[in-house]
Amino acid sequence: MNGLMMQWPLLISSLLVHAERHHGEQEIVSRRVEGDIHRTTFRQLAARARRMANALARLGVKSGDRVATLAWNGYRHLEVYYAASGSGAVLHTLNPRLHPDQLSYIANHAEDKVLFFDLTFLPLVEAVAARLPAVKHFVAMTDRAHMPAASKVPNLLCYEELVEAESDAFAWPEFDENQASSLCYTSGTTGNPKGALYSHRSTVLHTFAIALPDALSLASRDVILPVVPMFHVNAWGLPYAACMTGAKIVFPGPGLDGKSLYELFEGEGVTLSAGVPTVWQGLLGYVDANDLRFSTMTRTIIGGSACPPAMMRTFQDRYGVKVLHAWGMTEMSPVGTVSILKGSQKNLSGEEQFQVQCKQGRAVYGVDMKIVTGQGEEVAWDGKASGELMVRGPWVIAEYFKGEGGDPLVKDGEGRGWFPTGDVASIDPDGFMQITDRSKDVIKSGGEWIGSIDLENIAMAHPCVAMAACIAAEHKKWDERPLLVVVKKPGSELTRDELIAFYEGRIAKWWTPDDVVFVEAIPLGATGKMLKNRLREQYGKRLVESS
Numbered sequence: 001m002n003g004l005m006m007q008w009p010l011l012i013s014s015l016l017v018h019a020e021r022h023h024g025e026q027e028i029v030s031r032r033v034e035g036d037i038h039r040t041t042f043r044q045l046a047a048r049a050r051r052m053a054n055a056l057a058r059l060g061v062k063s064g065d066r067v068a069t070l071a072w073n074g075y076r077h078l079e080v081y082y083a084a085s086g087s088g089a090v091l092h093t094l095n096p097r098l099h100p101d102q103l104s105y106i107a108n109h110a111e112d113k114v115l116f117f118d119l120t121f122l123p124l125v126e127a128v129a130a131r132l133p134a135v136k137h138f139v140a141m142t143d144r145a146h147m148p149a150a151s152k153v154p155n156l157l158c159y160e161e162l163v164e165a166e167s168d169a170f171a172w173p174e175f176d177e178n179q180a181s182s183l184c185y186t187s188g189t190t191g192n193p194k195g196a197l198y199s200h201r202s203t204v205l206h207t208f209a210i211a212l213p214d215a216l217s218l219a220s221r222d223v224i225l226p227v228v229p230m231f232h233v234n235a236w237g238l239p240y241a242a243c244m245t246g247a248k249i250v251f252p253g254p255g256l257d258g259k260s261l262y263e264l265f266e267g268e269g270v271t272l273s274a275g276v277p278t279v280w281q282g283l284l285g286y287v288d289a290n291d292l293r294f295s296t297m298t299r300t301i302i303g304g305s306a307c308p309p310a311m312m313r314t315f316q317d318r319y320g321v322k323v324l325h326a327w328g329m330t331e332m333s334p335v336g337t338v339s340i341l342k343g344s345q346k347n348l349s350g351e352e353q354f355q356v357q358c359k360q361g362r363a364v365y366g367v368d369m370k371i372v373t374g375q376g377e378e379v380a381w382d383g384k385a386s387g388e389l390m391v392r393g394p395w396v397i398a399e400y401f402k403g404e405g406g407d408p409l410v411k412d413g414e415g416r417g418w419f420p421t422g423d424v425a426s427i428d429p430d431g432f433m434q435i436t437d438r439s440k441d442v443i444k445s446g447g448e449w450i451g452s453i454d455l456e457n458i459a460m461a462h463p464c465v466a467m468a469a470c471i472a473a474e475h476k477k478w479d480e481r482p483l484l485v486v487v488k489k490p491g492s493e494l495t496r497d498e499l500i501a502f503y504e505g506r507i508a509k510w511w512t513p514d515d516v517v518f519v520e521a522i523p524l525g526a527t528g529k530m531l532k533n534r535l536r537e538q539y540g541k542r543l544v545e546s547s
């Protein structure tokens with residue numbers, strides 16, 4: 001017998017309709033590429049998204065067509081998010097930090113039909129435009145006054161002219177909630193980037209889940225500033241969650257330096273932010289150097305790579321900002337786990353609670369996870385044994401766009417498919433997952449595994465260390481041994497021996513790094529993560545060469 005409830009497809013447009021109807025006056029604040037601060041409301045967002053949906057139809061965009069963006073976090077980007085997905089097209093956020101060759105590979109693979117871009121990226125678009133035969137329209141996200149006088153981009157359109165030319169009467173179409181809504185490519189650290197194609201259903205379910213109190217805990221009273229770019233897995237879902245909850249949203253645009261971010265945090269009363277650990281380093285450096293405090297921010301989401309405990313302590317102990325350590329992947333929309341204590345843990349000592357918080361966290365409802373051995377047997381949740389982390393759920397990919405790479409899932413005994421994350425993790429009896437490493441970064445020393453994240457966290461706790469990466473370096477006797485690559489804080493003195501001695505008592509002796517290389521900077525990838533494969537190419541033979 002079926003239930004007798006209404007059929008109401010979970011569509012992204014319903015988030016916008018809700019925001020307009022119930023939070024119409026709520027503000028959206030953006031630092032613009034044009035240099036000023038722009039203010040709008042959810043009501044205006046909805047009206048302009050409808051105009052843009054009319055414009056997309058006029059440009060010949062049909063249901064299922066890919067609409068690409070190359071843009072910072074801003075209100076126009078948000079309008080395209082809703083206009084494209086809401087009208088049945090597929091929003092494809094391109095990462096402007098990628099190499100032009102990789103960018104054109106992705107845009108061609110996706111067969112993007114329209115490309116919206118912020119003026120900052122005009123030179124990049126000029127460099128790749130001729131290589132994008134499928135793109136029929138290029139749209140500069142600005143007004144007529146700021147349009148480039150002369151440009152090599154063919155038939156360049158002006159965003160504000162498109163919006164102004166249309167009526168705001170547009171009825172969001174109803175269709176199957178399983179229809180594709182948006183497309184994000186993985187960064188392709190191994191092989192070509194592959195597309196994760198989300199659906200309306202997966203996106204709306206993910207939005208419900210991340211808003212929950214034991215996930216990112218979002219409310220209409222919040223003022224959210226996503227530092228994580230809208231081109232990095234849809235800013236972890238925050239542009240959708242803001243509409244669902246009616247929270248004020250503040251977009252930093254191109255201003256990602258500590259000073260610009262701090263001004264917005266304080267000026268707009270931001271309560272919650274989100275970003276990868278490397279961006280917070282810049283912010284904390286600025287706040288520290290100027291002896292500032294956060295007067296409204298109560299919490300920040302840190303994920304994308306492991307949050308060093310030292311950074312967590314600084315945020316919490318020095319600035320009173322609670323860190324929500326989260327883990328996820330492009331293939332998971334992206335949120336999988338968040339580290340929020342359970343009621344049963346409230347009597348733990350402060351230090352014990354901190355240790356739990358440092359883990360990657362518990363699965364949010366909608367994500368099932370397990371850890372398995374190389375032979376596929378499940379590993380116990382004892383907080384010690386580790387294995388490869390596998391996940392499944394309604395916002396985890398079943399396959400990549402265009403079937404790239406074949407079937408990514410691994411079947412269990414009951415025939416259910418699990419997505420192998422490539423992360424090595426343990427899970428404790430309370431269900432808190434802790435990542436020791438990505439399987440490709442694990443250091444295999446004499447047949448035993450050494451997790452690089454622990455070693456990096458120790459280095460990061462040294463007062464003279466600004467950034468640290470630990471890589472597997474070839475070794476004659478042990479196959480691989482840990483090698484630390486370190487950026488020192490400006491003006492600080494630190495020797496190899498001092499840093500190696502710092503590990504004493506903090507880790508099993510045989511885990512201690514064999515050597516330290518001091519560098520000016522560690523290369524970062526397009527989403528702000530340390531490029532360890534690049535470091536391995538450069539320093540991976542250092543121990544065999546020096547022995």
Ligand code: ADP
Pocket residue numbers: 185186187188189233302303304305306307325326327328329330331334360421422423435437438527529
């Ligand atoms: P890509 O895999 O293309 O670099 P993703 O953003 O999808 O891009 O990265 C997902 C990976 O990032 C995870 O599989 C994991 O290795 C790492 N990661 C994400 N969050 C965390 C975290 N909190 N701690 C440790 N690693 C993390």
